[in-house]
Amino acid sequence: MSDNLTAWLAVLDQFERALDAADDTLDAEGFEPPAGPIPAELRARAEAVLARQQLMIGGLTASRAHVAREIAALRRVPTGRADVPAYLDIQG
Numbered sequence: 001m002s003d004n005l006t007a008w009l010a011v012l013d014q015f016e017r018a019l020d021a022a023d024d025t026l027d028a029e030g031f032e033p034p035a036g037p038i039p040a041e042l043r044a045r046a047e048a049v050l051a052r053q054q055l056m057i058g059g060l061t062a063s064r065a066h067v068a069r070e071i072a073a074l075r076r077v078p079t080g081r082a083d084v085p086a087y088l089d090i091q092g
Contacts, residue, residue, distance in 0.1 A: 007034030008042050015049045019056060 011034060038046055080086050 002039070004034060004036045005039045005042070008038050008046075012042060012045055012049055015053070019049070019052050
């Protein structure tokens with residue numbers, strides 16, 4: 001097995017593990033792709049990894065927008081005055 005193929009297999013394994021365990025993070029600052037183009041026999045696998053990454057990015061983008069809307073709604077809730085007692089009717 002060529003060094004380039006071995007290096008690319010390691011990169012794809014790392015990406016797939018990160019996608020499988022969504023809370024894992026990749027060290028993006030330390031990422032350095034292997035020298036040379038990805039071998040042709042890994043192209044389909046790399047495209048599948050890319051598609052999964054794009055789906056995850058879309059899901060994270062939607063989640064972030066939802067959280068932003070929730071935070072905005074919470075910020076619109078008026079706060080009471082500290083010098084006025086607040087009561088909660090639990091009897092109905």
